[in-house]
Amino acid sequence: MPDFLAKAALMPQGWAEDVLIKVDEAGWIVDVRPEQSATSGTILDGPVLPGMPNLHSHAFQYAMAGLAEHSEDPANSFWNWRKTMYGFLDTLGPEELERIATCLYTVMLKAGYTQVAEFHYLHHRPDGSPHEDPAHLSRCMIRAAKAAGIGITLLPVLYAHGGFGGQAPESGQRRFINTPEQIVDMVTTLDRDYKADPQVRIGLALHSLRATTPEMIAEVVKAVRSINPQMPIHIHAAEQIQEVEDCKAWSGQRPVEWLLENNDVDPHWCLIHATHMTEEETRALALSGAVAGLCPTTEANLGDGLFNLPSYLRHGGRFGIGSDSHISVNMVEELRWLEYGQRLNRRQRLIARMGLEQHIGDFLYRAGLEGGAQALGTKTGKIAAGHRADFIVLDKENPSIKGRSYDLVLDTMVFATNSNPVRDVYVGGRAVVKNFENLRDESA
Numbered sequence: 117m118p119d120f121l122a123k124a125a126l127m128p129q130g131w132a133e134d135v136l137i138k139v140d141e142a143g144w145i146v147d148v149r150p151e152q153s154a155t156s157g158t159i160l161d162g163p164v165l166p167g168m169p170n171l172h173s174h175a176f177q178y179a180m181a182g183l184a185e186h187s188e189d190p191a192n193s194f195w196n197w198r199k200t201m202y203g204f205l206d207t208l209g210p211e212e213l214e215r216i217a218t219c220l221y222t223v224m225l226k227a228g229y230t231q232v233a234e235f236h237y238l239h240h241r242p243d244g245s246p247h248e249d250p251a252h253l254s255r256c257m258i259r260a261a262k263a264a265g266i267g268i269t270l271l272p273v274l275y276a277h278g279g280f281g282g283q284a285p286e287s288g289q290r291r292f293i294n295t296p297e298q299i300v301d302m303v304t305t306l307d308r309d310y311k312a313d314p315q316v317r318i319g320l321a322l323h324s325l326r327a328t329t330p331e332m333i334a335e336v337v338k339a340v341r342s343i344n345p346q347m348p349i350h351i352h353a354a355e356q357i358q359e360v361e362d363c364k365a366w367s368g369q370r371p372v373e374w375l376l377e378n379n380d381v382d383p384h385w386c387l388i389h390a391t392h393m394t395e396e397e398t399r400a401l402a403l404s405g406a407v408a409g410l411c412p413t414t415e416a417n418l419g420d421g422l423f424n425l426p427s428y429l430r431h432g433g434r435f436g437i438g439s440d441s442h443i444s445v446n447m448v449e450e451l452r453w454l455e456y457g458q459r460l461n462r463r464q465r466l467i468a469r470m471g472l473e474q475h476i477g478d479f480l481y482r483a484g485l486e487g488g489a490q491a492l493g494t495k496t497g498k499i500a501a502g503h504r505a506d507f508i509v510l511d512k513e514n515p516s517i518k519g520r521s522y523d524l525v526l527d528t529m530v531f532a533t534n535s536n537p538v539r540d541v542y543v544g545g546r547a548v549v550k551n552f553e554n555l556r557d558e559s560a
Contacts, residue, residue, distance in 0.1 A: 143544025167230025169488025172438025202288030217260035237273035244290030265548035319348030402433030436488035477527035
C-alpha cells in the first residue's frame with residue numbers, strides 16, 4: 117500500500133497541511149503526520165475529508181425511487197407509499213436485487229459515502245418461501261458492496277408481525293417474516309463467515325415495535341449480545357404520528373419512551389428517525405448515548421415530520437445521516453436539509469450547533485462522521501491511526517470551493533455547492549473513485 121500525502125486534510129483536531137498518511141495492506145491507517153514531505157506515494161491534491169458513513173439504507177428501494185409520486189388519494193401518506201413498495205417487490209429476484217444494490221453503492225461512493233449500514237429485511241422469495249440458504253439475500257448485499265468497493269455493516273432485520281401486539285402480517289410482508297430463532301441463526305452464521313473481512317461488519321436490526329413483540333426483542337438482543345457485546349442494534353422508531361398513536365393504544369407509552377424504559381438502550385443502539393418525541397423522550401434518548409439515525413430527504417419525501425434537533429443537541433445527543441429510500445443519494449443534501457428543515461420550522465438561522473461552534477457546516481459534517489461510525493460499529497470517520505483509510509478528496513476547482521480558506525470549506529460544501537464536489541474516494545486505502553468516476557462502475 118503506498119503512502120498518501122494530502123496537501124490539506126481534516127484531522128480530529130482541525131485542518132492540517134502536508135499530511136503524510138501511512139496505510140497497511142489491510143486498509144488501516146498506521147501513522148499520520150502533518151507538515152511532512154514525500155518523495156513517493158499518492159498525492160491527494162485537494163481538501164481531504166474522512167468519508168461519510170451512511171447509517172441507513174434499504175437498497176432495493178433505490179430502483180423504485182420516483183414511482184410513488186402519483187396518487188388519487190388526496191390524503192397520501194407513508195402508508196400509501198408502503199403499498200407501492202409492497203407491489204414493487206412482487207417479482208424482484210436475487211439477481212435483480214444484487215444488481216440494484218451494486219448500482220446504488222457505486223452511486224453512494226461517488227457522493228462521498230464510504231461505509232453503509234444496510235437495514236436488510238428482504239429475506240425470502242416473492243411467494244414468501246425461504247431460500248435454501250436463509251442468508252442468501254444477505255450475501256447478495258455483501259457481494260454488491262464488495263463489487264462496488266464500499267464498506268458495509270449488514271443488519272439482518274427481525275420482522276415478524278403486521279402491527280402492535282403481535283398482529284398477523286399482511287400478504288405484502290411475506291418476504292420479510294422470520295422468527296427470532298431464524299434471525300439469530302442468520303446473524304450468527306454471517307458474523308462467523310465475515311469476521312475476518314475488515315470491510316464487512318454484521319449487526320442486528322429490529323424492524324420496529326409494531327413488527328415485533330417485547331418477548332422477541334428481549335430474546336434476540338440477549339442472543340446477539342452473547343455473540344458480540346458491541347454488535348450494532350438498529351430499529352425504526354416514532355417515524356409517523358399513526359405509529360405513535362398505535363403504540364400508545366397498545367402499551368400506554370410512546371415508542372421511544374417504551375424502548376428506553378424496557379430495554380438497555382446504550383451507545384451500540386441506533387434509533388432510526390425518532391421523529392415524534394416529547395421533550396422528555398428527546399432528553400432521555402440523548403443521555404442514553406444511542407445514535408439518532410436521521411434521513412432528511414426520505415423523511416421529507418414521505419411527509420414524516422421534523423426531528424427535534426435543537427433540544428437533542430442541547431442534551432449532547434449524537435446523530436448520523438442515511439439515505440434510507442434513496443430518493444436522493446447525496447450526503448450534502450442530507451446535511452443541508454437537516455439544517456434547513458429546522459430553519460424553516462423555527463424561522464431562524466444557524467440552528468444545528470453545540471456549545472460555541474460557529475461553523476454549522478463543519479459541525480454537521482463532523483457530527484455525521486462520529487455518529488455514523490458509532491452506529492455502524494466501525495473504526496471510521498477519522499484520519500487517524502487505528503482507523504480505516506476511508507477518505508474523500510474534494511475538487512479544488514469546484515467553483516464554490518475554489519479559493520476558500522480551509523475553515524470555510526465545509527460550510528461552503530454543505531450550503532453552497534450545486535455540483536458534486538467529491539472528486540476521488542478511497543476505501544480501505546484503495547481508490548474506488550477517480551476524477552468523479554467509479555473504477556468499478558455498475559451505475560450505468
